[in-house]
Each structure stands twice: as structure tokens, then as C-alpha cells.
Amino acid sequence: MTDLIQIGLGPWGIDWATNIFPQFTDAKVTGWVDASPGARAAFVAETGADPATMYATVEEALEATGAVAVIAPVAIGAHAAVARQVLEAGAHLLLEKPFALDTATARELAGLAAERGLVFGIDQNYRIFPAAPVVRDLLERQAVGTIRRVSLEWHRIHQGVRDSNALVELAIHHFDLMRHLFGREAVAITCVPVTPVQSAQDRTPGASLIVELDGGLTIDYVLSSQGVDAQTPWPGVWRISGDEGLIRWGAAPDDHRAVSISNGDGNTTAIEVPELPLFERAGVLRAFIDAVEGTGAPTSPAADNAHSVAMLEAALTSARTGQRTRVEQW
Numbered sequence: 644m645t646d647l648i649q650i651g652l653g654p655w656g657i658d659w660a661t662n663i664f665p666q667f668t669d670a671k672v673t674g675w676v677d678a679s680p681g682a683r684a685a686f687v688a689e690t691g692a693d694p695a696t697m698y699a700t701v702e703e704a705l706e707a708t709g710a711v712a713v714i715a716p717v718a719i720g721a722h723a724a725v726a727r728q729v730l731e732a733g734a735h736l737l738l739e740k741p742f743a744l745d746t747a748t749a750r751e752l753a754g755l756a757a758e759r760g761l762v763f764g765i766d767q768n769y770r771i772f773p774a775a776p777v778v779r780d781l782l783e784r785q786a787v788g789t790i791r792r793v794s795l796e797w798h799r800i801h802q803g804v805r806d807s808n809a810l811v812e813l814a815i816h817h818f819d820l821m822r823h824l825f826g827r828e829a830v831a832i833t834c835v836p837v838t839p840v841q842s843a844q845d846r847t848p849g850a851s852l853i854v855e856l857d858g859g860l861t862i863d864y865v866l867s868s869q870g871v872d873a874q875t876p877w878p879g880v881w882r883i884s885g886d887e888g889l890i891r892w893g894a895a896p897d898d899h900r901a902v903s904i905s906n907g908d909g910n911t912t913a914i915e916v917p918e919l920p921l922f923e924r925a926g927v928l929r930a931f932i933d934a935v936e937g938t939g940a941p942t943s944p945a946a947d948n949a950h951s952v953a954m955l956e957a958a959l960t961s962a963r964t965g966q967r968t969r970v971e972q973w
């Protein structure tokens with residue numbers, strides 16, 4: 644049995660506790676942490692957690708429980724500070740996205756985990772939608788030949804996204820999927836937000852972006868939470884056009900399993916998408932626990948995810964300056 648601490652008991656922390664952890668028989672949370680007494684009280688009322696297992700700081704929780712691993716669905720502004728606290732306390736960490744808002748912080752924290760020999764993963768759960776490995780495999784096998792053109796559209800009327808910075812809240816998932824699906828790093832991003840964005844804290848309900856990946860591949864990416872249109876699935880609707888066909892992944896309304904290939908004559912074949920043993924966050928948590936137990940690796944190691952953070956940082960800079968912005972590489 645792996646004992647964990649959970650830091651962050653807001654809406655998403657409640658969702659982890661009620662929908663994800665109950666799927667596991669070999670892992671359990673023995674200490675719950677939130678800096679806000681109100682959030683701790685609301686969490687106890689919502690989940691029925693034992694008030695004796697609630698803590699204000701991670702240090703107290705780790706000392707009282709002896710747990711060696713932490714999962715942190717904590718407020719975005721606290722990610723870097725919480726990650727430093729947990730890693731310096733010598734615990735393994737699964738942190739929610741976005742890992743960080745800038746590459747320097749992400750690289751420093753990933754380096755700290757490596758120095759201490761700790762497992763450090765990021766919950767980039769869109770990689771664990773069942774169609775993601777299918778599309779990745781089609782691309783690896785060059786099922787439609789050389790890729791010439793890619794578009795990605797995400798549209799959902801979602802209060803949480805509309806009232807936040809959609810780049811920070813959502814685009815990080817899609818940046819990470821671009822790297823994951825195509826196996827390429829990003830070169831530059833041009834980002835036009837729906838409303839002005841001077842910093843990561845400024846709200847914006849969406850953006851239009853041009854993302855350039857290495858090897859000369861360009862993705863037209865639209866992120867939208869306003870206007871009337873059918874709801875796309877969370878990973879979005881992808882059109883990937885190659886010399887020998889068109890791969891489509893995702894269909895509105897809200898179908899994340901739809902994958903097909905159309906050939907040059909317009910004939911379309913549906914591609915089978917097998918179920919995964921564990922869906923999205925449950926798959927991320929399974930891999931993290933296995934890594935903590937010494938078998939396997941997290942689905943998105945922090946050191947790799949720092950390259951997705953570099954894309955977010957470039958998008959935010961481009962939104963602020965209005966310029967095409969190079970994505971930092973190392």
C-alpha cells in the first residue's frame with residue numbers, strides 16, 4: 644500500500660478524492676493539506692474525510708503520516724512554492740498542470756528532483772485519453788505520409804475557462820499534446836488572445852495561435868469559450884493532413900474517441916480506439932505510484948514537461964508583445 648498526502652482541497656482536489664482515489668486499492672491518502680481553513684472545512688463536509696487527517700502545511704502532514712509521496716491539485720499560483728517545499732522535504736511529487744509559468748522555474752525544480760533522486764511527474768492527463776496513443780501510432784507509422792497541414796480547434800462554454808487565462812488553464816494541455824503526438828519540439832509561437840494579456844494573471848477566454856514545430860510543421864490552433872458552436876471534446880478536434888490522407892481525431896459534440904482516416908478519393912475509414920486499462924487521471928496516478936514503488940516512470944516527467952512549459956511561456960510572451968516568439972530549447 645502506498646500512502647500519499649494530497650495538497651489542494653478546492654474543486655479539483657475534491658474531484659481527485661471522490662472520483663480518482665476510490666479506483667485504487669493499493670494507494671490511499673492519509674493526510675489532506677490546504678492552506679485555507681475554509682477549504683479544509685468544505686472538503687470534510689463534501690467528502691466525509693476524517694477531520695483528524697487534515698493539515699495546514701505539507702511538513703506537518705508528512706511528519707504525522709510518514710507518507711513518502713504527494714499529489715498536488717493546488718492553486719496554480721502556488722505550484723512552484725509547493726513543489727519546492729515537497730521536494731526539499733524529500734517526498735515524490737505528482738503536480739497538477741501547468742507545472743510552472745516559466746522555463747527557468749520548471750528546469751530548476753526538475754533539477755532539484757533529479758538531484759534528490761525523487762519521482763516528479765506532472766498531471767498532463769490528456770495524454771491518457773484512449774485515442775491519444777492511437778493517433779500517435781498513426782503518425783509514427785506515417786499512416787498518411789508526410790504531414791503538410793495541421794489544425795486544432797477547442798471550443799467549450801466552460802465558466803472555469805472563461806473566467807481564467809485560457810492559455811494557462813487549457814492551452815498547456817494542447818501544447819503538451821502537440822509535442823506528444825508529433826514527437827517534435829516547438830520552434831516559435833504567435834498568439835493573438837481574445838482580450839489583452841499582459842501577464843499570466845490576466846483573464847482571457849481564448850486565443851488564436853500559430854504554433855511552429857521543428858521540421859517545418861505548422862499548427863493552426865483556435866482556443867474558444869465564447870460564441871455559439873458545438874462543444875468539442877477536451878483534447879479538441881484535430882485535422883492532420885498528409886500527402887496520402889487526412890487523420891481526424893475528435894468530433895463535436897464532445898466525442899473524444901472518434902478517429903478516422905480519409906484518403907484522397909474522399910473515402911473515410913473509422914480507426915478502432917481500444918479502451919485503456921485506466922482513463923486519464925487514473926492512468927497518470929497508476930504510473931506515478933508504480934514509479935514511486937520503483938517500477939516504471941511517470942507519464943509526464945517534470946524534466947520533459949518543462950518543454951511544454953516553454954511553449955506556454957512563449958505563448959504568454961507573444962500575447963503580451965504581439966510578436967512571433969521563439970520557444971526556448973536546451
Ligand SMILES: NC(=O)c1ccc[n+]([C@@H]2O[C@H](COP(=O)([O-])OP(=O)(O)OC[C@H]3O[C@@H](n4cnc5c(N)ncnc54)[C@H](O)[C@@H]3O)[C@@H](O)[C@H]2O)c1
Pocket residue numbers: 650651652653654655656676677678679682715716717718719721724725739740741766767768812
Ligand atoms: N488536469 C486537468 O484537467 C485539470 C482540470 C482542472 C483543474 N486542474 C488543476 O488543478 C489545480 C487545482 O484546481 P482548483 O480549481 O481546485 O484550484 P483553486 O484555485 O480552487 O485552488 C485549490 C486550493 O489550493 C489551495 N492553496 C493555495 N495555495 C496553497 C498553498 N500554498 N498550500 C496549500 N494549499 C494552497 C487553496 O486554498 C484552494 O483550496 C490547478 O493547478 C488546476 O490547473 C487540472
